[in-house]
Amino acid sequence: MESLEELFEEQLKDVYYAEKLILRNLPKLAKKVTSKELKSAFLEHTEQTKTQLERLEQVFGELGKKAKGKRCAAMEGLVAEAEELMEEAEASAVRDAGLLVCAQAVEHYEIARYGALSAWAHKLGEKKIAKLLEQTLAEEKETDAKLTKLAESEINVEADVASEKKSQSRRGESERSGARVRS
Numbered sequence: 578m579e580s581l582e583e584l585f586e587e588q589l590k591d592v593y594y595a596e597k598l599i600l601r602n603l604p605k606l607a608k609k610v611t612s613k614e615l616k617s618a619f620l621e622h623t624e625q626t627k628t629q630l631e632r633l634e635q636v637f638g639e640l641g642k643k644a645k646g647k648r649c650a651a652m653e654g655l656v657a658e659a660e661e662l663m664e665e666a667e668a669s670a671v672r673d674a675g676l677l678v679c680a681q682a683v684e685h686y687e688i689a690r691y692g693a694l695s696a697w698a699h700k701l702g703e704k705k706i707a708k709l710l711e712q713t714l715a716e717e718k719e720t721d722a723k724l725t726k727l728a729e730s731e732i733n734v735e736a737d738v739a740s741e742k743k744s745q746s747r748r749g750e751s752e753r754s755g756a757r758v759r760s
């Protein structure tokens with residue numbers, strides 16, 4: 578690989594492969610989470626991913642090339658981590674929090690890729706391509722921000738666990754006092 582054009586095309590294939598992988602796997606994650614908000618965030622991003630793939634196909638078209646993916650080991654690794662978590666942990670708010678972080682890692686990867694690709698497109702004087710990539714970059718950033726908000730609001734794992742423990746011990750106390758009344 579010697580030119581920026583070549584590097585650009587390589588990375589374009591990488592992200593095309595990555596998006597296809599996400600399109601297949603994000604609905605699986607959505608099925609497994611217990612939080613309604615997280616589920617709908619995953620499903621919404623699945624729809625966005627379809628548009629993002631179309632944009633990438635447009636970019637390939639602008640370059641006079643056929644859309645083609647190249648195996649992306651990084652994204653495969655991120656997907657494998659999420660799969661592991663789904664197998665090993667029972668459905669719970671804690672697992673939701675883990676899957677949310679997996680999804681965020683995916684977004685961060687994509688943000689890095691689209692950021693570089695759009696910068697390179699500008700360098701190469703490909704304004705139309707840069708615009709397409711920037712649209713997707715903005716969507717990925719929005720999704721990331723949304724996930725951060727969800728992580729902060731709803732899935733405050735420690736708080737959930739602590740309040741559950743408290744209510745369990747309260748239940749224990751009332752059962753014990755009930756036993757005393759009966760005796």
Ligand SMILES: [Fe+2]
Pocket residue numbers: 596626629687717
């Ligand atoms: Fe994406």
